[in-house]
Amino acid sequence: MLDQIYRKAVLTVSGQKVVEDLVRSRGWGMAQRFVAGEDAASAIRAVQDLGRDGILGNLDLLGEFVASPEAANEFAGKVLHLLDEAHAAGLTPYVSVKLSSVGQGQTVEGEDLGLSNARRIVGRAREYGGFVCLDMEDHPRVDQTLAQFRLLVGEFGHAHVGTVLQSYLYRSEADRDSLDDLRPNLRIVKGAYLEPESVAMPDKADVDASYRRLVYAHMKAGNYVNVATHDESIIEDVKLFALAHGISKDAFEFQMLYGIRRDLQQDLARQGYRVRAYIPYGRDWYPYFSRRIAETPRNAVFVLRGMLKG
Ligand SMILES: Cc1cc2nc3c(=O)[nH]c(=O)nc-3n(C[C@H](O)[C@H](O)[C@H](O)COP(=O)(O)OP(=O)(O)OC[C@H]3O[C@@H](n4cnc5c(N)ncnc54)[C@H](O)[C@@H]3O)c2cc1C
Known part of the structure; x- marks a missing residue:
C-alpha cells in the first residue's frame, strides 16, 4: 500500500x-541514467553496446501526446528515420511507439492520424524485417489502441507489430482473451500511469497476481510473450512455469528498462534467455x-x- x-x-x-x-x-x-542520449545515433550505439552482453534493444524515441497533425507527422517522420538509421547500422530494427505521439485521436481525411502514421511505421519496419510495439498509455486510450492494433496485425502480420497489456487494469485479462485469435505478440507490464481505482487495482499484491495470470495465460495459449518487469520473484516464477509446461526459451523474452538492473539483464542472457532492453532517447525525457x-x-x-x- x-x-x-x-x-x-x-x-x-x-x-x-x-x-x-x-x-x-x-x-x-x-535523466541520462535512464535515457540513452538525445539522438538516434546515441540510441543505436547503446543497442550495439548492449549487444556485446547478448542483450537486444528496443528503441524508443521519447515523446507523448502531440496537439497538431503537423507535430504528429513530424514525430512519425523521426521514427521512420530511426528505422532507416538502425537498418543502415546493420540492426534488425525493433522500436516502440506511443500512438498519441503520432496523432492518435486526431482525424485527418476521415481517418485517425495515429493509425495512418502507425501504418507507415509498421510498413517500414516490415521492409527491414523489424518490429514495432505499440506502447500502452493511460486507460482512456486502451480501447482505441487495441482496435488499431487489431487492424495493423490484419494488415502487416503479428510478426511485425505487437502491443502491451497492463496488469493493474481490471480489464486486461478480458482484453488478452479477446485478442487471442490474432496470436498476438504481447508485452505484459504492471502499468506506469496515475489511474483511478475505478479502473486500476490499488493493491500491489493484486497487480502482481494479475501479472502472473496474464503471462501464464498468454504462454499457455502458445503466443509470444514479452515479460517486461524487474521483479525478480516474477522472473523466477516465469522461468519455472516455462520449464514445467515445456515452453521453450524461444517462446518468450524478458524485457527491462535501459539503466535498470543491467546485472539481472546480463545474468538472464548468460542463462540463455532472450533479453531486451527498452532504450529511450530524445529531448522529451521529462514524462518518462x-x-x-x-x-x-x-x-x-x-x-x-x-x-x-x-
Ligand atoms: C520493457 C518495458 C516496457 C514498458 N512499457 C510500458 C508501457 O507500454 N506502458 C506502461 O504503462 N508501462 C510500461 N512499462 C513500465 C511498467 O508498467 C512498470 O511501471 C515498471 O516496469 C516497474 O514495474 P516492475 O514490473 O519492474 O515491478 P515493481 O514491482 O515496480 O518493481 C520490481 C523491482 O524492480 C525495481 N524497480 C522497478 N522500477 C524501477 C526503476 N525505475 N528504477 C529502479 N528500480 C526499479 C523495484 O524497486 C523492485 O525492486 C514498461 C516496463 C518495461 C520494463
Whole structure:
C-alpha cells in the first residue's frame, strides 16, 4: 500500500508545472541514467553496446501526446528515420511507439492520424524485417489502441507489430482473451500511469497476481510473450512455469528498462534467455523520467541528491 501511495504522490507532484520546469532545467544529467542520449545515433550505439552482453534493444524515441497533425507527422517522420538509421547500422530494427505521439485521436481525411502514421511505421519496419510495439498509455486510450492494433496485425502480420497489456487494469485479462485469435505478440507490464481505482487495482499484491495470470495465460495459449518487469520473484516464477509446461526459451523474452538492473539483464542472457532492453532517447525525457522516479523511492533520492549538488 505504501508503495502505491508513494507512486501516486510522485506522479501527482511531477505533473505540477513548477516542478516540471525545475526538473527540466536541472535534470538532464540525471535523466541520462535512464535515457540513452538525445539522438538516434546515441540510441543505436547503446543497442550495439548492449549487444556485446547478448542483450537486444528496443528503441524508443521519447515523446507523448502531440496537439497538431503537423507535430504528429513530424514525430512519425523521426521514427521512420530511426528505422532507416538502425537498418543502415546493420540492426534488425525493433522500436516502440506511443500512438498519441503520432496523432492518435486526431482525424485527418476521415481517418485517425495515429493509425495512418502507425501504418507507415509498421510498413517500414516490415521492409527491414523489424518490429514495432505499440506502447500502452493511460486507460482512456486502451480501447482505441487495441482496435488499431487489431487492424495493423490484419494488415502487416503479428510478426511485425505487437502491443502491451497492463496488469493493474481490471480489464486486461478480458482484453488478452479477446485478442487471442490474432496470436498476438504481447508485452505484459504492471502499468506506469496515475489511474483511478475505478479502473486500476490499488493493491500491489493484486497487480502482481494479475501479472502472473496474464503471462501464464498468454504462454499457455502458445503466443509470444514479452515479460517486461524487474521483479525478480516474477522472473523466477516465469522461468519455472516455462520449464514445467515445456515452453521453450524461444517462446518468450524478458524485457527491462535501459539503466535498470543491467546485472539481472546480463545474468538472464548468460542463462540463455532472450533479453531486451527498452532504450529511450530524445529531448522529451521529462514524462518518462517522472514515471521512473515514481517506481522506486531510491530513484527519488538519486534525483534529490543530484539537484542539491546543482
Ligand atoms: C520493457 C518495458 C516496457 C514498458 N512499457 C510500458 C508501457 O507500454 N506502458 C506502461 O504503462 N508501462 C510500461 N512499462 C513500465 C511498467 O508498467 C512498470 O511501471 C515498471 O516496469 C516497474 O514495474 P516492475 O514490473 O519492474 O515491478 P515493481 O514491482 O515496480 O518493481 C520490481 C523491482 O524492480 C525495481 N524497480 C522497478 N522500477 C524501477 C526503476 N525505475 N528504477 C529502479 N528500480 C526499479 C523495484 O524497486 C523492485 O525492486 C514498461 C516496463 C518495461 C520494463
